[in-house]
Amino acid sequence: MRVRQLAEKLGVSADTVRYYTRIGLLAPTKSTANGYKFYNIREQSCLRFILSARDLGFSVEDITQIIAKADDGQSACPTVRRLIDKRLHETQQRYLDMLRLRKRMLAAVDSWDSKEDKAPTGNQICYLIEEFIEVEVGSETK
Amino acid sequence: MRVRQLAEKLGVSADTVRYYTRIGLLAPTKSTANGYKFYNIREQSCLRFILSARDLGFSVEDITQIIAKADDGQSACPTVRRLIDKRLHETQQRYLDMLRLRKRMLAAVDSWDSKEDKAPTGNQICYLIEEFIEVEVGSETK
DNA sequence: ATTGACCTGTGTGCAGCTCACAGGTTTAGA
DNA sequence: TCTAAACCTGTGAGCTGCACACAGGTCAAT
Numbered sequence: 001m002r003v004r005q006l007a008e009k010l011g012v013s014a015d016t017v018r019y020y021t022r023i024g025l026l027a028p029t030k031s032t033a034n035g036y037k038f039y040n041i042r043e044q045s046c047l048r049f050i051l052s053a054r055d056l057g058f059s060v061e062d063i064t065q066i067i068a069k070a071d072d073g074q075s076a077c078p079t080v081r082r083l084i085d086k087r088l089h090e091t092q093q094r095y096l097d098m099l100r101l102r103k104r105m106l107a108a109v110d111s112w113d114s115k116e117d118k119a120p121t122g123n124q125i126c127y128l129i130e131e132f133i134e135v136e137v138g139s140e141t142k
Numbered sequence: 143m144r145v146r147q148l149a150e151k152l153g154v155s156a157d158t159v160r161y162y163t164r165i166g167l168l169a170p171t172k173s174t175a176n177g178y179k180f181y182n183i184r185e186q187s188c189l190r191f192i193l194s195a196r197d198l199g200f201s202v203e204d205i206t207q208i209i210a211k212a213d214d215g216q217s218a219c220p221t222v223r224r225l226i227d228k229r230l231h232e233t234q235q236r237y238l239d240m241l242r243l244r245k246r247m248l249a250a251v252d253s254w255d256s257k258e259d260k261a262p263t264g265n266q267i268c269y270l271i272e273e274f275i276e277v278e279v280g281s282e283t284k
Numbered sequence: 285a286t287t288g289a290c291c292t293g294t295g296t297g298c299a300g301c302t303c304a305c306a307g308g309t310t311t312a313g314a
Numbered sequence: 315t316c317t318a319a320a321c322c323t324g325t326g327a328g329c330t331g332c333a334c335a336c337a338g339g340t341c342a343a344t
């Protein structure tokens with residue numbers, strides 16, 4: 001199997017497969033004379049694992065560690081449990097960040113609805129933004 | 143004012159100020175003989191605007207456009223309204239992505255609680271991940 | 285033999301900073 | 315006056331997780 005074929009089989013881009021190969025997560029045989037890389041069934045299941053882990057929020061670095069453990073013959077489970085804890089906290093945090101940002105953006109759009117456009121002055125670049133923030137800061141709705 | 147002083151005044155890192163300067167959002171005077179950059183009150187209020195816009199979800203590229211409009215003497219408001227619409231959609235999407243990821247991660251952690259650690263086999267790298275995904279795919283809780 | 289369509293690996297780019305580093309500046313002390 | 319240490323500076327590179335550009339290789343049809 002060459003890069004394209006493997007990529008399509010698992011529904012990712014060839015560039016993604018190349019990337020995982022480049023950083024050493026996939027180790028295809030150096031192929032024939034033309035330098036093309038050749039992926040076998042072993043690489044395919046490795047890629048499938050990578051994608052599964054990715055969908056669970058593990059970073060590429062995490063996945064590297066997990067695979068390294070397994071390649072070493074040890075159980076990767078403790079590592080997996082430890083890492084997902086960390087990533088879960090981060091995801092929770094980002095989720096909250098997005099929630100708050102979304103709320104703030106909605107509030108801005110809403111308040112701007114009743115305001116007209118204005119030209120910039122020497123002191124202001126865009127009064128919509130500058131005045132909205134001032135109001136926001138005051139009412140700290142944490 | 144030099145970079146550090148301005149940074150501390152507005153509560154960001156000196157590196158952040160340097161970054162905005164590097165990409166042309168801030169244009170300090172080239173300073174004295176030693177090459178140090180000098181920020182005046184005008185730059186300070188510009189940085190304050192940048193941070194306000196950033197907190198509303200505008201990208202650095204957005205902010206560049208907004209400031210360019212204002213520098214050109216035109217009202218940046220129409221641009222601002224158009225851009226925040228785009229960013230709001232993206233934020234909404236990312237919020238949903240985080241929500242779904244969080245849910246999946248919680249489900250994984252929960253189901254792994256009652257499972258033991260296992261060593262890798264020739265076919266599996268970490269059965270926790272591989273088996274969880276299989277179950278998940280089946281029950282497509284969209 | 286030649287054209288054209290498709291494929292390959294490698295190098296670079298992206299956002300939004302953060303860090304490393306070599307050197308300049310300032311200040312305390314002797 | 316000299317010096318040594320603490321602090322500050324600008325510039326260059328690095329980070330994540332790919333996507334894109336590009337020069338060249340391959341292969342089927344002419």
